[in-house]
Amino acid sequence: MSNSEVIVVTSGKGGVGKTTTTANVGTGLAKLGKKVCLIDTDIGLRNLDVVMGLENRIVYNLVDVVEGSCRVKQALIRDKRNPSLYLMPSAQTRDKSAVSPGQMIKVIEHLKEQFDYVILDCPAGIEQGFQNAIAGADRALVVTTPEVSAIRDADRIIGLLEANGFKQMDLIINRLRMDMVKRGDMMSASDVVDILAIPLIGIVPDDENVVIATNQGEPLVGSDSPAGKAYANVVRRVTGEEQPFLNFERGISFWTRVTGIFHKV
Amino acid sequence: MRRFFRRKSSRDVARDRLKILLISDRVNCSPEMMELIKVDIAKVISKYMKIDFANMEIQINAKKGARGRTPVLYANIPILDLHK
Numbered sequence: 001m002s003n004s005e006v007i008v009v010t011s012g013k014g015g016v017g018k019t020t021t022t023a024n025v026g027t028g029l030a031k032l033g034k035k036v037c038l039i040d041t042d043i044g045l046r047n048l049d050v051v052m053g054l055e056n057r058i059v060y061n062l063v064d065v066v067e068g069s070c071r072v073k074q075a076l077i078r079d080k081r082n083p084s085l086y087l088m089p090s091a092q093t094r095d096k097s098a099v100s101p102g103q104m105i106k107v108i109e110h111l112k113e114q115f116d117y118v119i120l121d122c123p124a125g126i127e128q129g130f131q132n133a134i135a136g137a138d139r140a141l142v143v144t145t146p147e148v149s150a151i152r153d154a155d156r157i158i159g160l161l162e163a164n165g166f167k168q169m170d171l172i173i174n175r176l177r178m179d180m181v182k183r184g185d186m187m188s189a190s191d192v193v194d195i196l197a198i199p200l201i202g203i204v205p206d207d208e209n210v211v212i213a214t215n216q217g218e219p220l221v222g223s224d225s226p227a228g229k230a231y232a233n234v235v236r237r238v239t240g241e242e243q244p245f246l247n248f249e250r251g252i253s254f255w256t257r258v259t260g261i262f263h264k265v
Numbered sequence: 266m267r268r269f270f271r272r273k274s275s276r277d278v279a280r281d282r283l284k285i286l287l288i289s290d291r292v293n294c295s296p297e298m299m300e301l302i303k304v305d306i307a308k309v310i311s312k313y314m315k316i317d318f319a320n321m322e323i324q325i326n327a328k329k330g331a332r333g334r335t336p337v338l339y340a341n342i343p344i345l346d347l348h349k
Contacts, residue, residue: 185274
């Protein structure tokens with residue numbers, strides 16, 4: 001499949017929701033009938049398998065594939081619920097230096113033949129793990145929370161992605177609390193978009209259901225919870241569909257439409 | 266009007282801190298260097314008029330271009346007396 005997309009989910013700062021976003025966007029795309037492969041590129045600290053609830057099925061991993069100890073197909077784990085969704089787990093007992101950007105590109109080239117979407121869960125930081133994760137990607141989802149430290153790191157990541165020739169970068173603002181924004185105790189989505197100056201693709205409210213879903217190892221995309229609805233919208237926008245912003249997202253949608261930031265150049 | 270008397274909200278504080286932080290992050294220019302630039306600008310302007318150095322501000326902002334990332338140096342220099 002030549003028109004497959006390779007998307008890296010990145011943030012710079014740790015703990016802002018990269019893995020949760022990867023799991024939910026991937027699951028959501030699979031639910032739309034797309035063939036999706038998720039790759040956990042965080043070597044030494046794998047997490048995506050746990051969030052997906054697939055930790056008991058791992059036999060081979062990304063490092064095994066790269067080193068030629070197994071075929072690509074052998075390292076792919078099929079999702080419990082969605083037959084068109086696969087996970088390539090990372091290695092837990094190795095470190096970043098086990099994989100190079102060139103090797104990542106080779107693995108991704110192979111996967112592109114079979115999948116509509118290849119989604120890479122990027123490790124925190126800007127070192128080799130980051131370089132590996134972005135090497136084969138052609139677009140990026142930048143995840144941030146409305147906090148000074150996370151936005152600062154996101155800005156740095158956007159600069160690095162630009163320097164690496166990325167043309168399409170979209171912003172996901174995670175864990176927004178509308179009640180705090182109204183009180184003036186949290187930056188609003190439009191504050192964040194103003195500062196980072198890349199197109200907004202989704203706002204995910206702070207929702208305890210995310211924790212519950214992670215406990216159970218089942219991404220909540222598409223469920224009736226606020227975050228589940230928000231992720232479902234992100235997924236539709238990732239496929240290029242226009243999707244109106246939800247209630248908690250309002251106030252920004254109008255503004256961003258007026259300033260034109262939401263429209264892709 | 267009430268907003269005028271109220272203390273700055275933590276949201277505003279965060280936004281202001283971030284803007285200043287990102288200026289130095291983006292241009293790779295330290296606060297010390299910004300201070301040196303500020304002093305030098307003040308020296309030059311002071312040759313011609315009396316300025317309020319204490320309330321002078323300079324900052325590098327991203328100009329809203331196609332990508333919103335062209336840096337621009339802004340200087341806000343209150344003048345106390347136009348004729349020295």
